[in-house]
Amino acid sequence: MISTVLVDMHMTTSDRGTILVVVAHPDDETLGAGGTIRKHVEAGIPVDVHCMTGNETRNEELKAACGVLGVRSLYLSERDDFAVSMDLNKEVVGAILKSRPRAIITHSPVDYNRNHRICADIVREAAEWASHVTVFEDAHRVDNIYQMEINSLLPHPNVMVDISGTYDSALAALSEHRSQTGKAGSFYAKLYDARTRLRGVQAMTDRAEAFMVAPLEHAGPFYRKNSVETLI
Numbered sequence: 001m002i003s004t005v006l007v008d009m010h011m012t013t014s015d016r017g018t019i020l021v022v023v024a025h026p027d028d029e030t031l032g033a034g035g036t037i038r039k040h041v042e043a044g045i046p047v048d049v050h051c052m053t054g055n056e057t058r059n060e061e062l063k064a065a066c067g068v069l070g071v072r073s074l075y076l077s078e079r080d081d082f083a084v085s086m087d088l089n090k091e092v093v094g095a096i097l098k099s100r101p102r103a104i105i106t107h108s109p110v111d112y113n114r115n116h117r118i119c120a121d122i123v124r125e126a127a128e129w130a131s132h133v134t135v136f137e138d139a140h141r142v143d144n145i146y147q148m149e150i151n152s153l154l155p156h157p158n159v160m161v162d163i164s165g166t167y168d169s170a171l172a173a174l175s176e177h178r179s180q181t182g183k184a185g186s187f188y189a190k191l192y193d194a195r196t197r198l199r200g201v202q203a204m205t206d207r208a209e210a211f212m213v214a215p216l217e218h219a220g221p222f223y224r225k226n227s228v229e230t231l232i
């Protein structure tokens with residue numbers, strides 16, 4: 001039986017809004033955005049994480065990693081790694097309506113991993129759906145979706161977050177994913193090291209994480225704030 005469990009880890013709120021991180025697998029949150037999550041938490045901005053798959057072992061690792069990163073609420077699932085399909089849309093809508101994030105961080109549609117690509121599609125649809133005032137009394141509109149990179153590098157990132165000050169915390173979080181970190185000669189730690197250095201060079205800093213901004217789509221007259229007087 002599939003279940004999604006909400007674990008409240010830190011009770012915080014912020015005038016600057018919250019961030020919801022939606023990932024396919026435990027460890028994606030840290031590999032793609034660990035330094036960015038920790039940086040925002042240290043700035044007083046609550047960050048929630050929704051993970052679409054998991055099992056007993058990997059969920060324990062995810063809880064520990066998210067504890068290191070200072071995540072506020074964690075939405076856990078018990079589902080096979082490859083069971084990411086579009087019918088998870090409702091769960092993500094539910095997470096959006098509960099977390100009410102200003103920004104979502106998720107996977108990129110340009111990713112070798114099919115589950116990551118499907119997750120990116122689910123989030124795009126769920127963010128649009130959650131903002132329908134004709135469907136939800138508590139409809140919520142997300143401002144931006146930030147798409148992250150894991151193994152496949154983003155070809156044209158347009159936002160770099162300086163994580164020089166939080167890289168060590170992200171690495172500590174990554175080490176909590178014990179069932180994964182020993183794979184292929186510590187591949188994931190090496191990848192995270194090399195990629196954040198590369199992005200750091202591009203951002204003229206020590207270490208950075210890269211994102212693509214994907215503005216929310218709006219298909220019709222079902223939303224608040226989708227009409228503006230002027231563009232600037």
Ligand SMILES: [Zn+2]
Nearest residue numbers: 024025028116
């Ligand atoms: Zn993954």
